[in-house]
Amino acid sequence: MRVDVVSVFPDYLEPLRLSLIGRAVARGRLRLGVHDLRAFTHDVHRTVDDAPFGGGAGMLMTPPPWGEALDHVRAEGRAQLGEHVEPHLLVMSPAGVRFDQAMAEDLAREPWLVLACGRYEGIDDRVLTDAARHHRVTPVSIGDYVLAGGEAAALVVVEAVGRLLPGVLGNSASVVEESHSEGLLEAPAYTRPASWRGLDVPDVLTSGDHARVARWRRDESLRRTAARRPDLLGGRSAADLDRHDLAV
Numbered sequence: 001m002r003v004d005v006v007s008v009f010p011d012y013l014e015p016l017r018l019s020l021i022g023r024a025v026a027r028g029r030l031r032l033g034v035h036d037l038r039a040f041t042h043d044v045h046r047t048v049d050d051a052p053f054g055g056g057a058g059m060l061m062t063p064p065p066w067g068e069a070l071d072h073v074r075a076e077g078r079a080q081l082g083e084h085v086e087p088h089l090l091v092m093s094p095a096g097v098r099f100d101q102a103m104a105e106d107l108a109r110e111p112w113l114v115l116a117c118g119r120y121e122g123i124d125d126r127v128l129t130d131a132a133r134h135h136r137v138t139p140v141s142i143g144d145y146v147l148a149g150g151e152a153a154a155l156v157v158v159e160a161v162g163r164l165l166p167g168v169l170g171n172s173a174s175v176v177e178e179s180h181s182e183g184l185l186e187a188p189a190y191t192r193p194a195s196w197r198g199l200d201v202p203d204v205l206t207s208g209d210h211a212r213v214a215r216w217r218r219d220e221s222l223r224r225t226a227a228r229r230p231d232l233l234g235g236r237s238a239a240d241l242d243r244h245d246l247a248v
């Protein structure tokens with residue numbers, strides 16, 4: 001997979017060259033391009049924003065630099081991937097489609113993502129309209145809160161998608177048995193020492209009975225999801241889900 005990120009703060013994306021994602025980049029499992037939007041300005045002040053038409057607070061990111069930046073990214077990416085390959089542009093935005101594990105799994109199957117990190121009050125909407133003439137465009141939100149810009153959101157999306165790519169995670173099992181991989185929160189987890197500050201690991205986990213362990217983890221996962229994220233249960237109770245399990 002190739003991932004390009006466009007930002008006025010390219011250094012903000014440096015964490016993508018560390019740890020798990022950094023190793024995937026170093027090993028060529030993930031090709032990462034970070035582009036400074038200001039490299040596509042032509043005035044002495046390297047202007048990327050202007051006042052919004054119709055009034056309103058703050059400044060908006062103006063189309064020309066974005067148009068040139070995305071033209072450049074498209075040309076560079078096609079030179080590497082082939083003229084037939086189209087990017088999927090993800091525009092980080094509080095007004096975007098909600099990013100979740102299902103979207104991460106869908107995006108991990110794509111060959112090329114371009115992430116646009118807006119700042120100020122956002123990006124002139126014609127940038128998205130123009131880009132949609134060439135390829136898919138999806139505004140993406142990582143949650144219902146407001147950030148100063150899209151860079152933090154881009155870090156979240158690239159990490160959540162990148163870790164799903166083949167060969168990036170050492171233990172493929174960890175992708176399967178984790179929160180949200182099956183629509184539920186994962187059960188509590190424990191490791192050595194078996195007793196710590198008067199707190200003991202649940203006996204079932206040291207019983208050696210794999211069926212009992214799987215049952216205990218499922219029960220704990222349902223209980224924790226019902227307590228913390230009832231929205232993930234889609235109106236069903238943990239007992240309903242439990243009955244479903246017993247039925248299969």
Ligand SMILES: Oc1ccccc1-c1ccno1
Pocket residue numbers: 092093094117118119140141142143144145146147148149150151153
């Ligand atoms: O709040 C934002 C500002 C700019 C770009 C993205 C965001 C955002 C908020 C939540 N997800 O993305």
